[in-house]
Amino acid sequence: MATATAEKLAPPKAADLVTLALRLGDDALVLGQRYAEWVGHAPALELEMAVSNLALDLIGEAQLWLDLAGRLEGEGRDADKLAYLRDVLDFTNLLLVEQPNHDWAYTVLRHYLYSVYHRLLIEGLSRAPEEAFREIAAKVLPEVRYHVKFAHSWVLRLGDGTEESHRRLQAALDRIWRFTGEMFTDDELTARLEAAGFPPLASGLKAAWDEEVGRTLKDAGITPPQPRQMITGGRIGHHGEHLGHLLAELQFMQRAYPNREW
Amino acid sequence: MAGKRAAAITDRRSEAPGDVAARVRAVLETVMDPEIPVVSIVDLGMLRRVEQGRDGVPEVVLSPTYTGCPATDVIRRLVEEALAKAGLAPVRVRYELSPPWSTDWITEEGRRKLAEYGIAPPQLKAHGDAPVACPRCGSERTELVSAFGSTPCKALRRCLSCLEPFEHFKCH
Numbered sequence: 479m480a481t482a483t484a485e486k487l488a489p490p491k492a493a494d495l496v497t498l499a500l501r502l503g504d505d506a507l508v509l510g511q512r513y514a515e516w517v518g519h520a521p522a523l524e525l526e527m528a529v530s531n532l533a534l535d536l537i538g539e540a541q542l543w544l545d546l547a548g549r550l551e552g553e554g555r556d557a558d559k560l561a562y563l564r565d566v567l568d569f570t571n572l573l574l575v576e577q578p579n580h581d582w583a584y585t586v587l588r589h590y591l592y593s594v595y596h597r598l599l600i601e602g603l604s605r606a607p608e609e610a611f612r613e614i615a616a617k618v619l620p621e622v623r624y625h626v627k628f629a630h631s632w633v634l635r636l637g638d639g640t641e642e643s644h645r646r647l648q649a650a651l652d653r654i655w656r657f658t659g660e661m662f663t664d665d666e667l668t669a670r671l672e673a674a675g676f677p678p679l680a681s682g683l684k685a686a687w688d689e690e691v692g693r694t695l696k697d698a699g700i701t702p703p704q705p706r707q708m709i710t711g712g713r714i715g716h717h718g719e720h721l722g723h724l725l726a727e728l729q730f731m732q733r734a735y736p737n738r739e740w
Numbered sequence: 741m742a743g744k745r746a747a748a749i750t751d752r753r754s755e756a757p758g759d760v761a762a763r764v765r766a767v768l769e770t771v772m773d774p775e776i777p778v779v780s781i782v783d784l785g786m787l788r789r790v791e792q793g794r795d796g797v798p799e800v801v802l803s804p805t806y807t808g809c810p811a812t813d814v815i816r817r818l819v820e821e822a823l824a825k826a827g828l829a830p831v832r833v834r835y836e837l838s839p840p841w842s843t844d845w846i847t848e849e850g851r852r853k854l855a856e857y858g859i860a861p862p863q864l865k866a867h868g869d870a871p872v873a874c875p876r877c878g879s880e881r882t883e884l885v886s887a888f889g890s891t892p893c894k895a896l897r898r899c900l901s902c903l904e905p906f907e908h909f910k911c912h
Contacts, residue, residue, distance in 0.1 A: 524885070527888040528886070532888075533808075538807035538808025616840050617838075620912055621807055
């Protein structure tokens with residue numbers, strides 16, 4: 479594989495940087511919102527605190543990436559405008575994070591599968607050629623590591639727990655597996671950015687993810703379903719029905735009282 | 741430069757004129773963390789430096805702590821209000837991300853005040869595995885109850901000697 483030397487790398491296109499920041503922000507925002515939905519309904523008081531803290535971390539991260547996207551775009555949009563004034567077709571998050579919470583097993587498994595990818599991505603981005611991306615990545619990395627620890631411990635606890643917890647975790651894996659491919663699906667954007675010196679953004683992360691996740695699933699005693707068609711589309715705004723409902727709740731106040739601030 | 745912490749906190753290369761900077765710092769030492777009212781933002785290591793803006797307006801440069809900390813905006817407002825009340829307006833307040841804040845930046849004074857208040861202070865990152873001592877009785881026989889406490893920065897622990905629960909400011 480040929481490696482480009484620093485002098486031969488073309489600088490990344492501004493529009494591509496905006497889209498990358500949007501993808502990072504949208505993933506964090508939608509997953510943060512999903513965790514926020516557990517508040518008041520968590521299985522245990524300790525988990526009430528956990529879900530609100532995890533949601534806060536994710537929404538804080540979303541704010542950093544979306545503010546960056548707005549600045550790079552240069553059209554006066556900030557994190558608030560991007561979060562509250564875009565509709566489904568303009569959201570670029572993975573299908574994985576917009577899936578409903580279903581039950582606690584699905585929630586922690588989804589979080590684990592996403593967080594390992596997210597950590598690998600952020601570790602790479604802390605060496606990105608663009609300073610703004612490096613800065614935010616360095617800031618969120620310790621928190622992302624914490625998320626992996628939390629989700630990992632729950633996957634093991636449920637997999638190696640009771641008959642019911644094991645059954646629910648296996649059912650969750652069967653249900654969610656088809657959405658894991660999108661994290662590692664290259665497209666023209668990832669190709670262009672990687673050619674411009676960005677670290678691996680998609681398929682380049684898969685081997686490490688497979689290895690780490692594979693060990694955890696084995697320890698938890700669950701098996702992914704046979705290879706199936708992976709479902710993609712979130713990155714280009716082709717979302718399922720779920721995101722519409724999520725945004726209707728998230729954006730309710732702005733939709734009901736446009737431009738209101740409080 | 742003697743380490744990132746020293747550079748971040750005591751960098752005086754673009755320091756505002758001595759007396760202004762000193763007065764601003766003195767005010768900031770009275771701005772307490774909204775959630776843990778016994779420690780100031782200076783104790784928490786949030787103050788990077790006080791600079792002279794190009795237009796002559798002093799600038800307070802802070803470091804955010806946890807990414808999702810809901811107190812971040814509140815602290816900015818508290819700083820602006822405190823400086824205005826002390827007759828030091830106009831002053832600009834801004835957050836800088838890099839280098840990222842770490843609990844290692846919490847001062848010795850800050851650690852002492854946390855422990856006095858009943859919150860076990862964070863270990864230094866280099867000693868991440870050090871036992872957490874009970875802030876009430878000092879015993880190191882403590883256990884983790886929950887990785888998440890009342891705020892993103894704290895975990896809930898229990899002392900196995902005096903049996904009291906307490907919060908632990910997590911090493912970050």
